[in-house]
Amino acid sequence: MMARDPIRLWLNAHLGLVYVFLYVPILVLIALSFNKSGLPTAWTGFSTEWYGKLVANPKILSAAGNSLIVAVASTIISTVIGTLLAMGLEEGRSNPWLDALVAAPMIIPDIVLAIALLSFYTLLNMSLGLHSIVLSHAVFNIAFVCMVVRTRLKNFDRSIVEASIDLGASELTTFRRVTLPVIAPGVVAAALLSFTLSIDEFIIAYFTAGAGQGSTTFPMQIYAMIRFGVTPEINAIATIVIGFSFFLVLLSQRLNREAAP
Amino acid sequence: MARRTILMAPGLGYLALLLIVPCLIIFAYSLFERGTYGGIVYDPTLENYQRAASSLFARIFLDSVRIAATATIVALLVGYPAAYAIAQQPRNRQMALLVLVMLPFWSNYLIRTYAWIVLLNNQGLINRTLQGAGVIEQPLPLLYNEFAIVLGLVYNYVPFVILALYSSISRLGPELREASFDLGGSAWTTFRRVTLPLTVPGIAAGAVFVFVLSIGNFVTPDLLGGGQRPMLGNLIYSQYLSARDWPMGSALGFILVVIMLALLFGQAILSARASGEGEARIVPQPARVAA
Numbered sequence: 268m269m270a271r272d273p274i275r276l277w278l279n280a281h282l283g284l285v286y287v288f289l290y291v292p293i294l295v296l297i298a299l300s301f302n303k304s305g306l307p308t309a310w311t312g313f314s315t316e317w318y319g320k321l322v323a324n325p326k327i328l329s330a331a332g333n334s335l336i337v338a339v340a341s342t343i344i345s346t347v348i349g350t351l352l353a354m355g356l357e358e359g360r361s362n363p364w365l366d367a368l369v370a371a372p373m374i375i376p377d378i379v380l381a382i383a384l385l386s387f388y389t390l391l392n393m394s395l396g397l398h399s400i401v402l403s404h405a406v407f408n409i410a411f412v413c414m415v416v417r418t419r420l421k422n423f424d425r426s427i428v429e430a431s432i433d434l435g436a437s438e439l440t441t442f443r444r445v446t447l448p449v450i451a452p453g454v455v456a457a458a459l460l461s462f463t464l465s466i467d468e469f470i471i472a473y474f475t476a477g478a479g480q481g482s483t484t485f486p487m488q489i490y491a492m493i494r495f496g497v498t499p500e501i502n503a504i505a506t507i508v509i510g511f512s513f514f515l516v517l518l519s520q521r522l523n524r525e526a527a528p
Numbered sequence: 529m530a531r532r533t534i535l536m537a538p539g540l541g542y543l544a545l546l547l548i549v550p551c552l553i554i555f556a557y558s559l560f561e562r563g564t565y566g567g568i569v570y571d572p573t574l575e576n577y578q579r580a581a582s583s584l585f586a587r588i589f590l591d592s593v594r595i596a597a598t599a600t601i602v603a604l605l606v607g608y609p610a611a612y613a614i615a616q617q618p619r620n621r622q623m624a625l626l627v628l629v630m631l632p633f634w635s636n637y638l639i640r641t642y643a644w645i646v647l648l649n650n651q652g653l654i655n656r657t658l659q660g661a662g663v664i665e666q667p668l669p670l671l672y673n674e675f676a677i678v679l680g681l682v683y684n685y686v687p688f689v690i691l692a693l694y695s696s697i698s699r700l701g702p703e704l705r706e707a708s709f710d711l712g713g714s715a716w717t718t719f720r721r722v723t724l725p726l727t728v729p730g731i732a733a734g735a736v737f738v739f740v741l742s743i744g745n746f747v748t749p750d751l752l753g754g755g756q757r758p759m760l761g762n763l764i765y766s767q768y769l770s771a772r773d774w775p776m777g778s779a780l781g782f783i784l785v786v787i788m789l790a791l792l793f794g795q796a797i798l799s800a801r802a803s804g805e806g807e808a809r810i811v812p813q814p815a816r817v818a819a
Contacts, residue, residue, distance in 0.1 A: 274715055275613075275616060277609075278609055278612055278613035278616065279613050281609045281610060281613060282609070282610045282613035282614065282625075285606060285607075285610040285629075285686070285690075286628065286629075288606075288683070288686075289629065289632050289683075289686075289687070290632065291647075292640065292643035292644060292646075292647055292683070293632055293635070293640070293643060295643065295646060295647065295653060296639070296642075296643050296646065299646065306651075347538075348538045348539045348542055349539060351535045351536070351538060351539060352535070352536055352538070352539030352540070354535050355532045355533075355534075355535030355536035355539070356536065358531070358532045358535070359532050365536075365540070368540070368543055368547075368548075369539075369543070371543075371547060372543065372547055374740075374788065374792070375547075375551075375785065375788075376740065376741075376744035376761070376781075376784055376785070376788065377744070377746075378744050378746055378761045378764050378765065378781065378784070379551075379554075379744070379764075379781040379784055379785055380547075380550075382554055382764060382768050382774075382777055382778065382781050383547075383550035383551050383553065383554045383781070384546065384550050385768070386550060386553045386554050386557060386774065386778070387546070387549060387550035387553055390553060402546060403546070405542065405546075406542070406543070406546045406547055409539055409542060409543065410543075413539065438531075463634065467635075467636045467637065469637065469638060469747065470746055470747070474768070474769075486636060486638055489636070489638045489639065489642075490638055490747075493638065493641075493642050493645070493751060494751075501639075501642060502646075504639070505636075505639040505642065505643070508635060508636050508639055509635045509636075509639065512634050512635045512636065513631060513634070513635065515634075516630075516631060516634045517627075520627060
């Protein structure tokens with residue numbers, strides 16, 4: 268017994284260092300975003316100047332707007348299609364081929380999906396823009412929505428659906444009044460997940476956006492700025508993005524926990 | 529039956545049209561040649577695959593494998609003790625510790641990568657601090673090399689490794705380890721003979737995840753490697769967008785998919801063997817969340 272306690276101490280010290288490793292880079296960015304000089308060389312006083320510059324930059328604002336459009340549109344498409352798919356898959360016997368197909372968008376490397384979709388759109392002579400990014404993001408979002416909703420459906424007591432039908436309710440009424448209220452927290456968590464994934468996604472959007480500046484998304488704009496060089500504005504963007512995504516994750520965590528029996 | 533078909537039709541149709549067809553297209557492209565002015569000459573050939581084995585491509589390929597393997601090993605060495613430490617905590621604290629591990633993983637990948645540029649560059653925080661303390665005179669070359677790429681990959685993927693290992697370790701329960709201690713096994717022997725073999729599925733899941741995402745990565749070698757060490761992902765990118773050689777890019781993409789499938793298959797076999805079941809099952813991993 269005695270020999271194990273120093274081991275536990277080492278393990279906990281290691282875990283502490285891992286948290287330092289994970290959070291120091293993020294905290295440095297947040298601190299720098301409020302540094303007057305904006306540079307990591309010295310602290311020259313607290314300032315929100317860089318946030319002001321951000322709000323005044325039309326390129327950043329239009330990119331943020333584009334990302335919002337893409338994320339909302341692909342979330343709506345994939346939440347509807349993915350939820351139906353999950354319900355269908357959970358209804359019958361599980362089929363390993365269908366399971367593999369539905370899991371495939373989650374495991375295929377980004378760059379491969381990016382070139383595959385670009386080749387497909389080009390072959391169809393389709394115009395590229397925000398609409399092609401929406402279609403592309405829905406491919407992986409459908410898979411993620413389906414995964415999350417299926418987990419919720421596994422704990423779902425199907426006899427209440429049968430009871431509803433026996434009592435004379437139509438399919439649609441049963442879905443609206445019985446199934447949906449039960450799976451709703453899962454569906455909302457799935458929608459939040461697909462929104463987060465879409466708003467962060469870079470490489471597939473980069474390939475399927477086409478040439479125009481009009482379809483630059485937020486991650487594409489961030490990439491361009493990083494390539495250009497270290498500028499204090501990126502620290503302010505980073506702080507906003509980190510705050511926003513942490514908020515979304517904690518929200519979906521909460522929803523998921525409330526749903527659990 | 530009909531009801532089930534109606535429910536699944538939109539989803540399966542969508543994936544057939546925008547996943548399977550596009551993948552078949554690039555597979556077909558990989559068997560053709562690039563035209564003189566870009567475009568595709570529909571003349572079947574295996575030349576792209578032969579070129580993929582040529583010295584230039586083979587070197588990038590080997591670099592990619594080495595970097596991805598290093599990142600995988602480092603992520604496992606960092607992640608295993610961390611996951612073990614979390615699994616030893618009181619139950620009610622474990623969930624909070626895991627959320628804390630995963631939280632950075634959910635912020636934007638580009639921004640997490642950019643944070644390391646700020647820390648590692650010649651005028652960055654680490655070099656400035658060391659110079660200020662008089663430890664070094666010249667800034668250390670921390671950025672735009674293989675070290676920075678591996679560091680970036682480990683930083684981005686270690687949370688998932690911890691999660692995968694945690695679910696494997698926490699399932700063990702203390703009884704087996706206590707039995708080993710009671711029978712006179714030392715802490716090291718118990719770990720090597722009991723804990724480690726039983727957590728092979730978690731190790732395999734974490735390793736495959738890091739390796740697959742690393743070898744096809746574009747952003748990290750591009751931003752932290754500064755293009756000094758292009759990897760398979762960067763090669764596909766440049767074949768498509770710079771060289772405009774889509775057939776070559778498609779062939780490389782197809783090779784990447786084959787590597788991924790082989791690793792997933794190996795992982796499924798390992799997990800099945802470890803869990804004592806004959807049935808191999810591919811465990812889908814949410815790779816997209818990382819990229």
